[in-house]
Amino acid sequence: MTDERARVQDDVRSADVDEARDFLVGAYDASEWRAETTAQPFTFRYSAVGDSTMTLRAIRFDGHLDGVMTPSDDFVVQWITRGTGFIGEGDDRLVSAVGRPQLWPQDGAAFTYQDYDQRLVQINRASLEEVAGERGAASGGVQLDHTLQPDDRAVTMWRNTVKLISHTVLDRQVSPLLQAEMGRLGALALLELYPVVSATLPDELLLPRNAHIRRAVEYVHEHAHLPITSTDLAEVASLSLRALQQAFQRQLGVSPNGYLRGVRLDRVRDELVHADPAGTSIADVARQWGFAHAGRFSAAYLERHGEYPRDTMRRA
Secondary structure, three states: OOOOOOEEEEEEEEOOHHHHHHHHHHHOOOOOOEEEOOOOOOOEEEEEEEEOOEEEEEEEEEEEEEEEEOOOOOEEEEEEEEEEEEEOOHHHOEEOOOOOOEEOOOOOEEEEEEEEEEEEEEEOHHHHHHHHHHOOOOOOOOOEOOOOOOOHHHHHHHHHHHHHHHHHHOOOOOOHHHHHHHHHHHHHHHHHHOOEOOOOOOHHHHOHHHHHHHHHHHHHHHHOOOOOOHHHHHHHHOOOHHHHHHHHHHHHOOOHHHHHHHHHHHHHHHHHHOOOOOOOOHHHHHHHOOOOOHHHHHHHHHHHHOOOHHHHHHOO
8 A cells, every 4th residue: 555645845945025924825825924024134944844644844034924824724833942922812822932832723823923943843633633542532623722831741752752753754765654653653742742632621620720630631531541640640730649639629529540530431431332242341441441350340330320331332
């Protein structure tokens, strides 16, 4: 089977500010961007490398550029290494801190940049949803919260991953298979940086004051298939263990471990609902999600879902 994904390899330079603006408008399918020179001698360079699933881009623009990014179905993470940048307006405005990755709002947003160097990673939605689905996320409609501030651990992982991807995809002789693996690695790194937003999150957790606990809850939904402890969640949320436990009880009425157990029981039910009764072992599915004791698992499942696992299987 051949890989039909088109390779991307662009390198554009210009000393004319209007020409540079027009190129970027075309590259991002936008309109009504405004560009002007500043005290700096004008310099523009744009480069892109990758394929239709993921591209790495770099922009140097010694001048002032502002406009509105139109909505996109792709996921784009950007950061500046020099200059100033703002995304959004009013109370929703985000400041681009040098070296700090920021997810672009998928609904589009106004922006202002000046005398800047910018790096971007653009990942195709279908590719990201495929990887998210393998990690237990609901199929279709994956959402990431661009207002979330990634913790230092996730940022460090992102930087290291992008560095590895860059070294690989910049090689013009890289094989399509390795190129595809880099796209997958980029999607995994993005999901560590901005975990999938669960559609079942209580509205209260969406308030800015609850960002710490929301980060822990989203981490649970994204990593329920992995060994997770309350200490891990406290680190993700940048809270002490005691503060985390109190926040979970206050907002969700359950301990962190109790919340994790509930999410895993939901994942078991999802698998049983779609399973082939003739070829599926309930015990194997339960063990896959961390439930080794059959009796305790059945009792917990009954309490959570109002029926025994075998009853769910019968209706599959």
